Every structure is written in C-alpha cells, then in structure tokens.
Amino acid sequence: RLRRYWLHGAGAAKIRWGTPGDWVRCHRHLSKYLGPRSKGYCFSGDTEFLTQKGVKTFADTVGTTQKVLTASQPAQNALEQPSDARGVWKEAEIQSFGEQPLLTITLVRGGGSSTKVIRATPEHLWFAADFRTTGEVTTVSTADLLPGMHLSSLRHKSDSTPVRGRWVVRSVEDHGDVEEVFCAVVPDTEAFALTDNIFTHNCQNLHKAATGVY
Numbered sequence: 001r002l003r004r005y006w007l008h009g010a011g012a013a014k015i016r017w018g019t020p021g022d023w024v025r026c027h028r029h030l031s032k033y034l035g036p037r038s039k040g041y042c043f044s045g046d047t048e049f050l051t052q053k054g055v056k057t058f059a060d061t062v063g064t065t066q067k068v069l070t071a072s073q074p075a076q077n078a079l080e081q082p083s084d085a086r087g088v089w090k091e092a093e094i095q096s097f098g099e100q101p102l103l104t105i106t107l108v109r110g111g112g113s114s115t116k117v118i119r120a121t122p123e124h125l126w127f128a129a130d131f132r133t134t135g136e137v138t139t140v141s142t143a144d145l146l147p148g149m150h151l152s153s154l155r156h157k158s159d160s161t162p163v164r165g166r167w168v169v170r171s172v173e174d175h176g177d178v179e180e181v182f183c184a185v186v187p188d189t190e191a192f193a194l195t196d197n198i199f200t201h202n203c204q205n206l207h208k209a210a211t212g213v214y
Contacts, residue, residue, distance in 0.1 A: 042097050042181035044119040048195040049184065052089045055195050058182030061094045068092045069154055069193040070186050085199060086157040092184040092192065092202070102177040103142050107151065107167040107198075116167060116196060121181060125201040127152035127191075128169075139201070145169045154192075154199035167198055 005011040015025045045059030052067035067089040102119040109116070122143040129137045129150045137152055149169045155161070184192050186202040193199055 042100065042121050042124060042183040044102055044177075044179055045182055047118060047120075047182075050193045050195060050197070058094055058184075062096050062182055063094065065091050065093055066184070068184050068186060069156060069197075070189045071154065071191055071199075072157065073189070085152065085154045086159075087154045087193065088157060090186060090189070092186040094182060094184055097181050097183065099178055100181045101174075102179060102181065104173045104175055104177070105142060105145065106170040106173070108170045109165045109167050109196075115170075118194070118198075119177060127199050127201070142172060145172050147171060152199040153197040155197050167196065 011029065014029055043058055045062075046057055048055050048057050050069045051061075056066065068091075069087050070090045070092070071085060071087050100121050103122055105118045105120060107116045107118065108114065120142045122141065124142045125139050126142070126145065127137050128140040128145060129135050129152070130146065130148065131150060132148060140149065147169055150166045151169070153166055184202050186192050190202050191199060192202055
C-alpha cells in the first residue's frame with residue numbers, strides 16, 4: 001500500500017518523479033519513515049570507476065549509460081561475494097542524487113607503498129573483511145569501516161593479471177564536505193567496480209527502497 005501511494009498515488013504527486021528535484025522531495029517526504037535508507041549510497045563526482053572503454057568519473061558521465069564491471073550474477077548476501085571476484089560488463093545508468101555529506105576514506109596497499117582516497121556518503125555500502133576476526137566478507141557502511149579492514153576486489157572474468165594486493169582501510173574522516181553525489185545504477189547485481197578493481201555496492205536509495213524505481 002505504501003509503495004502504491006508513493007509510486008502512483010498522492011505521494012507520487014508530491015514527489016513528481018522524473019522531474020528536477022525528485023530526489024530532494026523524495027528524501028524530504030520519506031526520511032521520517034525510512035531513516036538513513038532515504039539517502040543515496042553515493043560518491044563524489046571525481047570518483048573514478050571502471051567501464052568497458054576505460055576509467056571514467058561520475059561527474060563526466062552523469063546522465064549517460066555506461067558498461068560497468070559487475071558480478072556475474074546477483075548474490076543473496078555479502079558472504080556469497082568472495083574477496084577476489086570475477087565479473088562481466090553490464091550497462092548501468094550514471095545518476096546524480098543531489099547534495100549530501102561525504103566522508104573521506106584513505107586506503108593503502110602493499111604495506112603503505114600505494115595510497116588511495118575515495119569520498120563517499122556515510123551510508124554507502126562496501127564489501128569488506130576484517131582478518132583480525134573471522135575474515136568473512138560482510139556489508140559495511142562507510143561510517144562503520146574500521147582501520148585494517150580489507151575491501152573486496154572485482155576483475156573481469158578474462159583478466160589474468162596477478163592481484164597486486166587488496167586495498168586496506170587506513171582511516172575514515174569527516175571533513176565537513178557536502179557536495180553533489182553520484183552513482184551507477186546497476187540492475188540485478190547492484191554492485192560494480194571502481195578503479196583499481198575495488199568492488200562496491202551501487203546506489204540503493206529511497207527510490208528503490210520505498211517504490212522500486214530509481
């Protein structure tokens with residue numbers, strides 16, 4: 001009943017789906033019902049991700065459809081995602097989800113010889129493993145990432161390049177950044193690869209949680 005109300009009924013008239021500002025109106029009306037799920041799980045515009053035609057940024061591709069690297073099939077839960085998975089190219093829409101707060105994630109690889117910074121919303125979900133405990137892959141939000149956690153990787157099924165080592169969380173910091181955020185909307189698998197083969201969830205926001213549409 002709630003889904004029908006917000007998708008086709010009086011709620012849909014309030015949000016005006018498909019018109020500028022629909023995400024902002026959606027979040028404003030439903031945040032009291034869904035809490036953090038009303039926010040997008042997104043990235044800053046300068047975040048790089050893998051496409052079949054090379055590395056691109058969200059800011060440069062917003063409003064387009066790109067072939068992104070994703071899992072071969074949907075996983076029922078995070079534990080089905082190996083820490084080093086193989087994937088395929090699949091079309092995904094690159095969308096903007098309004099202005100949201102961003103946290104700064106610093107990652108290291110090779111004992112600290114390589115460093116990488118990603119900015120993502122606090123609610124964005126990652127496939128991560130903590131080898132100080134069980135070592136199992138679980139779904140962890142940006143805000144809950146801990147130093148020492150290993151992020152899962154995803155390579156194309158035909159990629160025979162040796163793994164250079166996984167990216168490990170060094171820190172997650174709040175610098176007060178509030179910017180327009182973006183993400184790939186990947187049907188079915190709801191996950192894709194950033195540069196350096198970092199495997200992450202795609203945007204799962206209120207459009208899907210409440211109504212089934214993006």
